[in-house]
Amino acid sequence: MPLQYGFVFDPSKCIQCHSCEMACKSWRDVELGIHWRQVKNIWENHYPEVTCVSVSVACMHCVEPECIKACPEEAIQKLPGNGIVIVDKEKCIGCRTCLDACPFGVPQFGEDEKMQKCDMCIQEIEYQNELPPCVRACPTQALLFEETEEERKKVMEQSVQALLSR
Amino acid sequence: MPKNNKGPLTYEEALALSKKTRQTVIPTLCGMCGPTMGCGVYAFVKDGIFTKVSGMKESPINHGALCAKGFVAPQWVYSPDRLKTPLQRIGEKGEGRFREITWNEALEIIAGTLKHQKEKYGPETLAMLSPAKRSYSDYLYRFLIAHGSPNYGHSGICAIQKMFSFMYTVGGNLRGCDYQNADVILIWGRQPIYSGPSQGSARALVKAKQRGAKIITIKPSVEADGGFADIWVPIRPGTDAALALAMLHVVVNEDLIDHEFVDTWCYGYDKLKEHIQLYTPAWAETITGVPAGQIIHVARIYGKAEKAGIDLGNGVEHAPSANDAIRAVTILIAITGHLDRPGGNLFPPSGEMPTPKSVHLRERYTREWVDKLVGPEFPKAFQPFVEGTSSAYYRIFDSVLTEKPYPIRTIIAPGTQPTVSTRGSKRVVEALKKLDFYVVADVARTADMDYADIVIPLATPYETDHPFEARGNWIMARNRVIEPLADYKSMYEFILDLGAQMGYGADFWNGSMMDSMNDQLTPFNMTIDELRRHPTGIKYKSMPRTYENYREFFSKNSPGLSGKPFLPHGKVEIYNTTFEEEGFNPLPEWREPPESMTGTPELVKDYPLILSDYHTSKLYTASWQRNVPHLREIMPYPTLHIHPDAALRRGINNDDWIIVESPHGWMKVKAEIYEGIRPDTVMILHGWWQGCVELGIRDFPILDGGANANNMYSVDPDKAFDPLITAMSSQTLVQVRKA
Structure with a gap:
């Protein structure tokens, strides 16, 4: 089974x-108002037993990306070989269907109104x-970066989703 | 698989990266926070523009990590808020009308005024402010000493108050605790996560937690540290002394005492035993708001654990009982057997690195010198303390208004903003209006520069190649990343040039920073050029850690003129005869903040919530850097942390604009509904005034209607200050309502 790049968050x-x-x-050089990665604090329980948990979330480059399924213009693709999910700005019409589909709330829309997000710094x-x-x-x-198997990557996706839905 | 998945960049990797991306890389030191030596960084320059920063793996301070502030340095350097040229005020004070002048004109005007005042009123009428220890602090001292003034204005809110109480109780500074070995860690009035997140303490906390240490956090509200804490002790702001006294009550009466240590190394334990009976956990509950049961529980956990440390923060330095809070905690550490033992609170380590030659001119201090202090930070018998002679920052402004014992005539504010950095902002503004001559020196617009007679535009640390920095076992030369963007000089060059202009050139290496650095490097047997040939500096060996260094630290002499030992009995001063001789209480006591639930119950009807402020934040350094858009996006507005119950009762929703009113002033800020705070307490980050041009956010007013927490507090000379160490209160009572 091919390996994919993935973020691992603890x-x-x-x-x-x-x-x-x-x-x-x-x-x-991400434009003002746009966040490809975001750190969030999530409170748990109530005073005085209150505690908190953190999440740092960017595009998860999912094994089975919901955004790709949702995009009416086929503007999003998952690269063979490394699993990185990228957007073709030429094709994107800024309809934001991907934003509704993404379980992590990742897609961002800046001045050009096209979808933008983390591309895992593929060049680097x-x-x-x-x-x-x-x-x-x-x-x-x-926050770690690894080349991993699909099954492990799916577990990571689920754990970040669980954090965000707390 | 990425072949090079090794984490932060080494110098070679940074060079390789810069080659591939057609940039140049300059190893240097971060300049985004203080005090003193910053993290090691690689600065990347493309086509002459400073673009990016990465952490330096070789640095023993940050090991290649970098905080949010470190990354945004280029935005700070290129900010439209940068000053451009020296300015002379032509409008009324506060009006903000200036004319551009040259550096020579600025230096001539300042030197002319200082010479005139020196002759007419005496040199001591000059004061220089410093809110924090900076690498340039000793240069400020050098100027004051060459000129003839003891009035270095230290702000009494950060580190030095704690150091004073530690040293006069156990002879050494107990910075932090032994995170590596502790089984129990009390984080008390401190935020190890945001105080240098890329440095040691945050990493140490995470590691301690991972290996199963019990974490107890003591503070009115939790931030990210709430996720690491096994127990949160939600204490009311400013009541740390009461909690510490009650914990002493528990450990003494339950005999959780290291008797061998107490018998051998402590003075006055029996007197403490008697004295402490007043301070029961039930008594402390009424004051601190912490249930007596929790006080007993936490005191037992700490007292019974063999390896337990207390990481005491600056939060305890902001109350009129600060000295007694710190002393009581120090005594707690000592009598329970946790002093300089594995997992406990340790004396500072030593290493093989030489100490650079000081530029302070300490040898010139005399009794007459100390007697001239306009408002001593510590009583004269304790002057000079470790950083030199000092007047309390706020008392310098007070002298302008009261003219007692004499009025300060010139204040130089080098990298500090008194209207947002010290309490009593209304009095500070009054004093600035009355002051004869005010000089502001900074890299960007400051909160109070409209009151300045002369404004000096400084280079950022990225535009200068000095000073070298030395900390722990590491010494490194700062390298210039880009040429100054305008007609800038560094703070060092400003002081040297002013020294020369005043005719003090012989004391100021005749204006040569190169000579100054070479002079300081004498103990290293190298020149600055030779040091600069080591791109990531030089690391020296640290000595193996030793414990129980009691003989060494209990016999240290104080830096005061008397040279008396910190501990006259060669033992822990539980009963402090030095304080007693100077007319202060020999045993720690409780003193209420100027306004509080228990101290001023008559105010609670109109002002039912307690207000205090945060000293550190994850994004901003004190009152700086609100102009950096990448930081400001994350925290755009001043927000008051308010518990959901307190908000609900007032019909306040998240993000609502609200009015916060105390007996002394009011703020208009946003509400952040915040689960991790006491329901009877609200908190806000201090230092808000500056807008952010790029995000279209305007400045906030300094006084009423703005977001300046300092405007909210009492500065009553009888109630708002610690009588011994001049710590300033940052607690009051407030009402909160929708705007």
Whole structure:
């Protein structure tokens, strides 16, 4: 079975420092108002037993991407070989159907009104043997990057989805 | 598979990356926060533009990690809020009308004024402010000493108050605790996650948690640390001393005491035992709002654990009982056997790296010098303390208004914003209006520059090649990333040039920063050029950690003129005879904040909630950097953390604009419905005033109607300050309603 690139997030190590988010914005010159990666705090229980959990979420580059199924223009594709999900801005008509379909709320729409999101820094990885800057930035290794099997990647998708729906 | 999946960049990897992307890479030190040495970074420059930052793997401070602030340095450097040229005020104070002048004109005007005032009123009428220890702090001291003034204005809200109480109780500074070995960690009034998230403490907390240490967090509200805490002790702001006294009550009466240590190394335990009986957990519950049962529970966990540490933060330094809170905690550490033992609170380690030669001119201090302090931060008998002689930041402004014991005539604000950094903003503004001469030196617009007579535009640390920095076992030269974007000088060059202009050139290396750095590097037997040849600096060996260094630390001499030991009995000063001789209480006591639930119950009807503010944030350094759009997007507006129950009762929804009113002032801010806060308490980040041009957010007013927490607090000289260490209160009572 072919391997795919994937983000692995460990909420027990995340300190909500937003470094991954800022590394993404600054290394990729992401326009103002747009977030390819976001760190969120989720409260659990109530005072005085209240506690919290963190999530850092970007495009999960899902094994079976809902956005691809939903897109009426076939503007989104999953690259063979590495599983990275990318958007063809020429084809995108900005209908936002993908946003409704995405279980992680990932698709973003900026000034050009086309869908944009994390492309896993494919250039850095493929051509420069680098880690995505978000992963490189994490002070506690809460965010990792790996080449993994589909089954494990699906488990990661489910765990981030579970965090977001708490 | 990526072949190079190794994490942060080394210098070689950064060079390779820069080659592939047609950029240049400059190893340097981050300049986005203080104090002193920043994290190691690689700065990337494309076509002459500073574009990106990455962490330096070789740096022993950040090991290649970087925080949110570190990444956005280019936006800060290129901000439209940068000052462009020296300015001279031509309008009324506060009006904001200036004319552009040259550096020479600016230096001549400042030097002319200082010379005149020195002759007419005495050199001590000059004060320089410093809210935090900076790498340039000793240069400020050097200027003051060369000029003849002891009035370095230290703000009494950060680190030094804690250091004072630690040192006069156990002879050494107990910064942090032994996260590596502790089974129990009390995070008390501190945020290890946001205080340098790319540095040691956040990583240490995560590792401790992963290996199963019990984490207890003591604070009025939790942030991300709430997710790591096994127990949250939700204490009312400013009542740490009461909690610590009650914990002493528990460990003393339940005999959770290391008697061998107490018998050998403590002075006055029997007096404490008697004294502490007043402070029962039931008494503390009424003041702190923490149930007595939880106080007993936490005291037992701490007292019984062999390896337990207390990470005490700056939060405890913001109350009129600060000294007693810190002392009581220090005594708790000592008598339960947790001082300088594995997993406990440790004395600072030593290493093989030499100490750079100081530029302070400490050898010139005299008794007469200390006597001239306009508003001593610590009583004169304790001056100079470790950083030098100091007047309390706020007292400098007070002297302008009261003219007692004499009025300060010139204030230089180098990288500090008094209207948003110290309490009593209304008094500060009054003082700025009355002040003879005010100089602001900063990289960008400041909150109070409209009151300045002269404004000095400084280079950012990315536009300068100095100073070198040394911390722990690491020394590294700062390298220039880009040429200054306008007619800038660094803070160092400003001080050196002003020194030369004043005729103090012999004390200021005749204006040469290169000579200054070479002078300081004498103990290293190298020049700055030689140091610069090590792109990622030089790392020295650390000594193997030793414990129970009591003989060494209990015999240390104080830096005061008397040179007396910190601990006159060579033991932990549980009963503090040094404080007693100066007229202060020898044993820790409880003192109410100027306004509180239990201290001023008559105010509770009109002002039913307690207000305090956060000292650190994950995004901004103090009152700086609100102008950086990437940071501002995440936290665009000043928000008051309010518990859902308190919000519901007032019909307040998330993101509503609200009015927060205390007996001293009011703010208009946004509500953030916040689960992790006491329902009787509301909290806000301090330092809000600045807008963000790129996001179309305008400045907030400094005084009423703005978002400045400092405007909300009492500055009553009898109630709002710690009587010994001048710590300033950041608690009051407020009413909150929809705007």
